[in-house]
Amino acid sequence: MSLAFNEQAVASLKNLPAAPWLENIRASGAQVFSVTPWPNRKTENWKYTSLFALDQQAYHGAAPQVNLADDQLFAIAGLDAQRLVFVNGHFNAALSDKIDGLVCVPFSQANAEQQALIAQKLNGTFKQEQHLFGALNNAALQEGVLIHLTKNQVCKKPVQIVHVQSADAGFSSYARHVIVLEQHSEATVLEHFVSAAKIAENIHNQLTEVFVGEGAKLNHYRLHLESGSQSHFGGVHVNLAANAVFNSFQLALGGKIKRIDVVVNHQGSGAHSEINGVYLPKEKQHIDFHTCIEHAVPHCTSNEVFRGIIADQAKAVFNGRIHIHKHAQKTAAELSNKNLLLSNQAEINTKPELEIYADDVRCAHGATIAQLDEKARFYLQSRGISRQEAEVMLSFGFINELIDGIELEPVAQLLRPILAKQFISDERLARHLI
Amino acid sequence: MLSIKNLQARVEEKDIIKGLNLDIKPGEVHAIMGPNGAGKSTLGNVLSGREGYEVTGGEVLFDGKNLLEMSTEERAREGLFLAFQYPVEIPGVSNMEFLKASVDAVREHRGLPAYDSVTFLKLAREKCKAVNLDQNFLKRGVNEGFSGGEKKRNEIMQMMLLEPKICILDETDSGLDIDALQVVAEGVNSQRSPERSFIVVTHYQRLLDYIVPDYVHVLANGRIVKSGGKELALELEEKGYSWIEQEGK
Numbered sequence: 160m161s162l163a164f165n166e167q168a169v170a171s172l173k174n175l176p177a178a179p180w181l182e183n184i185r186a187s188g189a190q191v192f193s194v195t196p197w198p199n200r201k202t203e204n205w206k207y208t209s210l211f212a213l214d215q216q217a218y219h220g221a222a223p224q225v226n227l228a229d230d231q232l233f234a235i236a237g238l239d240a241q242r243l244v245f246v247n248g249h250f251n252a253a254l255s256d257k258i259d260g261l262v263c264v265p266f267s268q269a270n271a272e273q274q275a276l277i278a279q280k281l282n283g284t285f286k287q288e289q290h291l292f293g294a295l296n297n298a299a300l301q302e303g304v305l306i307h308l309t310k311n312q313v314c315k316k317p318v319q320i321v322h323v324q325s326a327d328a329g330f331s332s333y334a335r336h337v338i339v340l341e342q343h344s345e346a347t348v349l350e351h352f353v354s355a356a357k358i359a360e361n362i363h364n365q366l367t368e369v370f371v372g373e374g375a376k377l378n379h380y381r382l383h384l385e386s387g388s389q390s391h392f393g394g395v396h397v398n399l400a401a402n403a404v405f406n407s408f409q410l411a412l413g414g415k416i417k418r419i420d421v422v423v424n425h426q427g428s429g430a431h432s433e434i435n436g437v438y439l440p441k442e443k444q445h446i447d448f449h450t451c452i453e454h455a456v457p458h459c460t461s462n463e464v465f466r467g468i469i470a471d472q473a474k475a476v477f478n479g480r481i482h483i484h485k486h487a488q489k490t491a492a493e494l495s496n497k498n499l500l501l502s503n504q505a506e507i508n509t510k511p512e513l514e515i516y517a518d519d520v521r522c523a524h525g526a527t528i529a530q531l532d533e534k535a536r537f538y539l540q541s542r543g544i545s546r547q548e549a550e551v552m553l554s555f556g557f558i559n560e561l562i563d564g565i566e567l568e569p570v571a572q573l574l575r576p577i578l579a580k581q582f583i584s585d586e587r588l589a590r591h592l593i
Numbered sequence: 594m595l596s597i598k599n600l601q602a603r604v605e606e607k608d609i610i611k612g613l614n615l616d617i618k619p620g621e622v623h624a625i626m627g628p629n630g631a632g633k634s635t636l637g638n639v640l641s642g643r644e645g646y647e648v649t650g651g652e653v654l655f656d657g658k659n660l661l662e663m664s665t666e667e668r669a670r671e672g673l674f675l676a677f678q679y680p681v682e683i684p685g686v687s688n689m690e691f692l693k694a695s696v697d698a699v700r701e702h703r704g705l706p707a708y709d710s711v712t713f714l715k716l717a718r719e720k721c722k723a724v725n726l727d728q729n730f731l732k733r734g735v736n737e738g739f740s741g742g743e744k745k746r747n748e749i750m751q752m753m754l755l756e757p758k759i760c761i762l763d764e765t766d767s768g769l770d771i772d773a774l775q776v777v778a779e780g781v782n783s784q785r786s787p788e789r790s791f792i793v794v795t796h797y798q799r800l801l802d803y804i805v806p807d808y809v810h811v812l813a814n815g816r817i818v819k820s821g822g823k824e825l826a827l828e829l830e831e832k833g834y835s836w837i838e839q840e841g842k
């Protein structure tokens with residue numbers, strides 16, 4: 160009998176190459192990970208996502224170095240971006256751009272000053288005692304990206320950070336990104352996850368910490384487009400200073416097990432966050448989005464919209480927590496989650512979770528499991544469109560509403576065909592969509 | 594072209610159409626007027642085959658074929674067009690994709706080749722212009738955020754693109770100012786031909802000044818209770834419906 164996942168994970172950490180400047184964090188991460196109880200069905204945060212399947216598979220071979228012939232897996236037509244590429248967690252200089260005009264370096268190439276900044280910021284957005292896979296990420300800390308914009312620096316060109324998984328045998332890989340925007344700076348960062356077409360089951364644990372300074376603004380994208388055999392445990396954790404803005408678009412296809420945590424801490428008055436998210440599991444895939452919007456101070460606003468289409472026997476979990484602290488008066492927080500189930504074996508567990516301790520706030524929330532709108536379907540059919548095609552158009556439209564809102568049009572154009580392919584088996588039915 | 598005999602239909606267990614007869618020949622324009630709740634929109638929905646509108650009796654022949662046996666999309670492909678009283682908004686589905694899907698489906702049914710996208714775009718722009726809609730409407734979601742009048746003009750534009758045999762216009766004039774009304778009426782008139790027929794549902798005589806009907810019918814309580822020429826509309830404008838509803842009883 161093989162070891163359980165967590166025991167294997169701890170054992171495999173011994174193989175990490177040495178990195179003196181990360182030793183402390185690794186040691187404390189390993190310690191916390193090994194004493195944190197493994198989640199089961201009674202663990203509130205993991206109620207609908209079982210980690211049982213992890214124990215059935217060996218994942219802890221070292222992540223192999225693989226070379227890719229070209230950028231076909233992750234090129235985004237028409238997007239003028241600066242790119243950093245990691246294959247199986249290893250930085251790949253050949254596929255990456257030489258970055259111009261801002262600090263944007265892999266941890267493995269960070270100079271002493273940059274290492275100090277990384278070390279100072281690490282774990283500034285979450286507590287590893289409350290985040291099992293955050294602790295594991297600390298324990299396995301080795302590679303990632305530091306992005307640092309100085310005061311008033313505006314970086315027009317998006318930075319695209321690509322993670323490619325490609326290997327024949329199972330392994331796990333880890334990465335951590337640290338994004339620091341000083342006062343009144345602005346950047347666009349796109350986190351892009353893909354995998355080679357034929358690939359063994361792997362686990363990726365990638366965590367991004369974002370620090371948006373006073374009056375600064377981050378436009379953020381996170382696209383999980385890996386194949387359905389992949390598992391992912393990661394997320395984005397954000398601290399917002401006064402009048403900081405965090406705009407985020409996230410899209411995730413389903414995986415073997417995917418669990419993504421999105422946490423935004425509004426820590427300075429006037430901060431604003433806007434998160435649009437989409438999840439599209441099918442077949443037997445599983446996806447779990449846990450979002451948490453923390454309002455700790457007055458006069459902040461947050462707006463969160465997540466939509467999912469769940470097909471076949473897939474299962475999705477959406478947990479949207481809004482926590483308004485006692486002193487966070489005049490907070491305006493909105494949350495909407497809508498789901499479309501395409502089969503009667505598809506499953507969604509959606510839960511808005513509000514904790515409000517201030518009395519002068521505006522908080523609107525809603526979670527629905529929607530059917531296709533009969534009126535809309537009739538309208539399309541009354542124009543000669545078949546019922547089947549009408550249903551496909553409406554399902555597409557349900558998500559495309561959010562895709563239409565994407566600022567970077569090349570990203571929208573990348574996603575539309577993926578979306579159309581995702582739940583439409585007959586290509587002829589998708590011919591009018593893209 | 595369309596022959597409705599003793600049609601009876603119910604919605605949610607309630608009888609709404611109660612023995613309706615109407616015979617429409619190619620090229621004719623029939624106006625249907627009547628009080629609110631008479632069943633005018635229900636008639637349009639029944640003729641289009643909407644789910645939940647249950648036909649309990651009678652028959653409808655469309656060019657000799659049994660209309661009531663066809664699915665909604667088959668009726669449309671055969672050439673029946675309903676301009677909705679309240680066109681629905683469909684965010685996320687672009688007007689252009691929708692129009693192309695619809696025209697492709699209808700043309701395929703008629704054994705005609707699909708337009709390539711450049712030709713179709715040109716055609717769609719032309720029709721936009723004909724109803725005085727900005728081309729940008731093609732890129733927007735279907736009816737999304739359109740004003741009442743824009744929605745109605747979008748309906749007429751679809752009618753022009755689909756080239757149906759019979760058009761049912763359900764209160765296409767309501768909510769239009771006089772300029773928009775003229776645009777819509779001109780659109781309709783430009784489509785009149787010896788082969789194409791119209792059922793124009795309206796509350797107001799006003800529209801019939803522009804789209805001059807061959808016949809005017811009064812629909813009340815689920816039946817045609819009175820029919821006449823275009824002068825009947827003037828009489829209704831003057832006297833209201835109550836005198837006819839009395840006669841009908």
Ligand SMILES: Nc1ncnc2c1ncn2[C@@H]1O[C@H](COP(=O)(O)OP(=O)(O)O)[C@@H](O)[C@H]1O
Nearest residue numbers: 604605609627628629630631632633634635636
């Ligand atoms: N979908 C529906 N569900 C329930 N009742 C309906 C529905 N559609 C129509 N009705 C009822 O049928 C009657 C006729 O309505 P309608 O055909 O809309 O009248 P008109 O268009 O002449 O004003 C009304 O009493 C209306 O309430």
Ligand SMILES: [Mg+2]
Nearest residue numbers: 633634678764
């Ligand atoms: Mg009506």
